[in-house]
Amino acid sequence: MPKISESRRQARREQIARAALEQFAVRGIHSTSMANIVDGSGLSSGAIYTHFASKDEIIAHVARTTVGGVFIGLEGLLESDPLPAPARLITLITEQIAQAEMPxxxxxxxxxxxxxxPTVRAAANEVYTVAFEFVREYATRWLSTGGGLDPRQAHTQAPRQARVMLNLIYAHILQTSLLDRYSTADFLADTSALITDSPR
Incomplete structure (x- = not known):
């Protein structure tokens, strides 16, 4: 049997992940079965299990690639000169989340x-770590340029600022999903008012 190429393997995994995400969006994670994912993907069950051992592995993979990809897609901002102010960065992250192929x-x-x-928990923690490291690195650079701190002070204060910014983003995601009267425009306006662009 010919060996499948890495590009082909990745394409097949992405096909399965897209089908799973569509099923999760319509049915919910708990109500989606492997049979639903098989039907949605157009592949055989054998093909699915060649790439993922269980539904938990599919959930974890989808979480890593979709949610984690939001922050990976913004990494180029770290080389911007000047860097966007904190409130602007939160706006950009919010826009990326809205444009991502996931509800x-x-x-x-x-x-x-x-x-x-535990499998999904590990993926959720991995995604948070990716997000935190991106925002921490951003905060370190921002505080030592736009914030006017020396590198040591910036390094010390950056984790706290990163946590605050991610807390706001996570709260935004939760409220967007649950509250009918929630307004993204109000969130961004409130964020701009709450986050000062300089620690001084």
């Missing part, structure tokens, strides 16, 4: 599943 409700479902599912 925000899926992210909340992943969080809920992560409470009791």
């Amino acid at each position: 925000t409700g899926f992210i909340v479902q992943v969080w809920a599943e992560a409470v009791t599912n």
Whole structure:
């Protein structure tokens, strides 16, 4: 049997992930079965299990590639001169989330599943780590340029600023998914008012 190429393998995994995400969006994670994912993908069950051992592995993969990809896609901003101010960065992240090929409700479902599912919990923590490292690096650079701090002070204060910014983003995702009267425009306006662009 000919060996499948890496590009072909990745394409097949992405095909399965897209089908799974569509099923999760319509049915919810708990109500989606492997049979639903098989039907949605147009592949055989054998083909699915060649790439993923379980539904948990599919959930984890989708979380890593979709949610984690939001922050990976913004890495080029770290080389911007000047860097965008913190409130502007949160706006850009919010826009990336809105444009990503995933419903925000899926992210909340992943969080809920992560409470009791070790495989999904590991993926959720991995995604947070990617996001935190990106925002921490941004904050370090911002505080030492736009913030006017020396490099040591910037390095010390950056983790706290990164946590605050991610707390706002995570709260935005949760409220977008749950509250009918929630306004992204109000969130961004409030964020601009709450986050000062300089620590001084």
